[in-house]
Amino acid sequence: MSGLSAGVRHRTLITICAMAATLMQALDSTIANVALPYMQGSLSASADEITWVLTSYITAAAIMTAPVGWLAARFGRKNLMLVCLIGFTITSMMCGAAQSLAQIVVFRLLQGTFGAALVPLSQSIMLDIYPPEKRGMAMAIWGVGVMLGPILGPTVGGYLTDLYNWRWVFYVNLPVGIAAVTGLVIFMPGEASRGGMRFDWTGFGVLALGIGSFQLMLDRGHGQDWFNSPEIIVEAVLAALGTYLFIVHMLTAPRPFIPPAAFKDRNFCAGLALMFSVGVVLVATAALMAPWLQTLANYPVATAGLVLSPRGIGTMLSMLVGGRLTARVDPRLLIGIGIVMLSYSLEMMVGWTPDVSQHDIIVAIFIQGFGLGFVFVPLQVLTFATLRSEFRTDGTSMMSLFRNVGSAIGVAITSSALAHNVQVVHAQISESVTPFNRALQAHRVLDPATMHGAALLDQIINKQALIIAYIDDYRLLIFVSLPALLLLFLMRKPPGAAAKPDPAHAAMD
Numbered sequence: 001m002s003g004l005s006a007g008v009r010h011r012t013l014i015t016i017c018a019m020a021a022t023l024m025q026a027l028d029s030t031i032a033n034v035a036l037p038y039m040q041g042s043l044s045a046s047a048d049e050i051t052w053v054l055t056s057y058i059t060a061a062a063i064m065t066a067p068v069g070w071l072a073a074r075f076g077r078k079n080l081m082l083v084c085l086i087g088f089t090i091t092s093m094m095c096g097a098a099q100s101l102a103q104i105v106v107f108r109l110l111q112g113t114f115g116a117a118l119v120p121l122s123q124s125i126m127l128d129i130y131p132p133e134k135r136g137m138a139m140a141i142w143g144v145g146v147m148l149g150p151i152l153g154p155t156v157g158g159y160l161t162d163l164y165n166w167r168w169v170f171y172v173n174l175p176v177g178i179a180a181v182t183g184l185v186i187f188m189p190g191e192a193s194r195g196g197m198r199f200d201w202t203g204f205g206v207l208a209l210g211i212g213s214f215q216l217m218l219d220r221g222h223g224q225d226w227f228n229s230p231e232i233i234v235e236a237v238l239a240a241l242g243t244y245l246f247i248v249h250m251l252t253a254p255r256p257f258i259p260p261a262a263f264k265d266r267n268f269c270a271g272l273a274l275m276f277s278v279g280v281v282l283v284a285t286a287a288l289m290a291p292w293l294q295t296l297a298n299y300p301v302a303t304a305g306l307v308l309s310p311r312g313i314g315t316m317l318s319m320l321v322g323g324r325l326t327a328r329v330d331p332r333l334l335i336g337i338g339i340v341m342l343s344y345s346l347e348m349m350v351g352w353t354p355d356v357s358q359h360d361i362i363v364a365i366f367i368q369g370f371g372l373g374f375v376f377v378p379l380q381v382l383t384f385a386t387l388r389s390e391f392r393t394d395g396t397s398m399m400s401l402f403r404n405v406g407s408a409i410g411v412a413i414t415s416s417a418l419a420h421n422v423q424v425v426h427a428q429i430s431e432s433v434t435p436f437n438r439a440l441q442a443h444r445v446l447d448p449a450t451m452h453g454a455a456l457l458d459q460i461i462n463k464q465a466l467i468i469a470y471i472d473d474y475r476l477l478i479f480v481s482l483p484a485l486l487l488l489f490l491m492r493k494p495p496g497a498a499a500k501p502d503p504a505h506a507a508m509d
Contacts, residue, residue, distance in 0.1 A: 013183055057112040059219075069391075069393040072393045123380075211401075261388075270490040274335070280410035281372070292470055310369065314373065332378075343482050354463075423465075
């Protein structure tokens with residue numbers, strides 16, 4: 001389909017189907033989170049065991065993202081997209097019908113395996129069916145699904161679970177999947193497959209070892225006390241070994257399934273690094289804000305969801321605006337503005353206390369959503385502007401992989417730092433809370449020498465420690481986002497529309 005954008009018919013309908021596939025997969029990465037307590041009771045699982053419902057999906061999706069480029073070249077992009085969509089829809093129904101923990105973990109593994117290709121394939125398809133001058137807007141439309149999926153997932157999951165039960169979190173994919181498959185079968189043009197291609201099993205095996213071990217380490221590290229656990233040490237060693245062997249194999253093998261020539265493109269490499277930092281902030285901030293509103297600000301679940309919605313609105317608006325501006329303004333400038341807005345919103349959140357007004361919360365998260373969207377669309381433009389067309393599907397799969405790995409690292413680091421800092425700050429504050437403290441002796445209710453006073457003081461200290469720990473996490477995310485500005489100096493400006501770029505390139509002016 002590459003280079004045939006001018007002759008593609010039914011472009012709008014193909015876009016709708018690709019967007020449906022993207023949104024469905026992106027939603028499922030977080031939609032089951034709020035339903036976990038209900039699944040735990042229904043499937044008779046412990047709190048530690050039920051997390052495998054999330055871990056199995058994320059790990060399978062991360063591993064199977066890398067070979068998408070090879071699979072698309074070997075079997076054809078349309079064929080692969082249809083197989084993955086049908087498989088994702090069927091396994092979603094199987095997850096909803098699961099009767100035991102073992103069943104749902106296996107079905108979620110299969111769901112993640114089929115779903116891994118949906119996002120990179122939909123991006124690659126939209127890059128090809130739109131001409132260069134319209135690809136900025138195409139990436140804005142596609143990006144809405146990618147960015148809004150993780151944001152809306154908990155809200156949609158909570159609504160379905162509350163209205164029906166947790167099984168509808170998975171059943172909701174059926175009508176969307178059927179519609180997307182039907183549309184792609186009818187309207188999407190086919191392309192020739194390349195028979196005779198041999199799969200690089202060695203490269204895939206060591207990469208799967210590295211990614212799978214790393215994902216398990218991140219998911220289980222906090223619960224296992226990190227490197228005090230032999231399990232985490234083993235997983236870390238296997239992750240490092242698998243990654244090292246994959247890099248060596250990719251550079252030395254005659255036909256690795258990820259072509260090393262793609263990494264010679266400077267824009268592409270810098271774009272992967274930028275996407276990694278976007279992934280860290282995108283999911284970590286969402287994972288922090290929802291419990292902050294419910295635990296510290298005492299917002300009901302429904303109200304917390306409404307208060308967080310301006311983040312998604314800001315993202316949608318900025319993507320649509322950024323898609324239009326990308327054809328007229330240097331994308332590096334737009335990305336820089338987005339990173340500054342993102343960092344500024346985090347700086348606003350550093351000053352949050354439980355007494356912060358709802359207006360201030362909404363303003364901060366709207367700015368954050370707007371900044372994320374402003375980074376995301378121009379980043380797609382810049383990353384693929386100079387990448388050769390034969391590397392496009394490999395490139396989109398690597399972008400998805402780096403975003404997912406960044407998201408996993410961001411959640412793991414912020415959640416672990418939050419728990420650690422709560423303990424540290426609690427200990428620091430408690431040093432001055434003794435029966436000999438005259439200020440406390442003057443308040444009988446807070447007298448630490450009494451059982452009631454000690455319990456009340458412990459609650460107050462816990463709350464203050466949690467407030468400070470959240471502030472430290474938001475400050476940490478600032479140090480992740482701001483240095484990404486330096487990567488913009490490594491990237492070249494894409495050719496303008498006036499230059500009539502070669503349609504074989506993924507330039508989006």
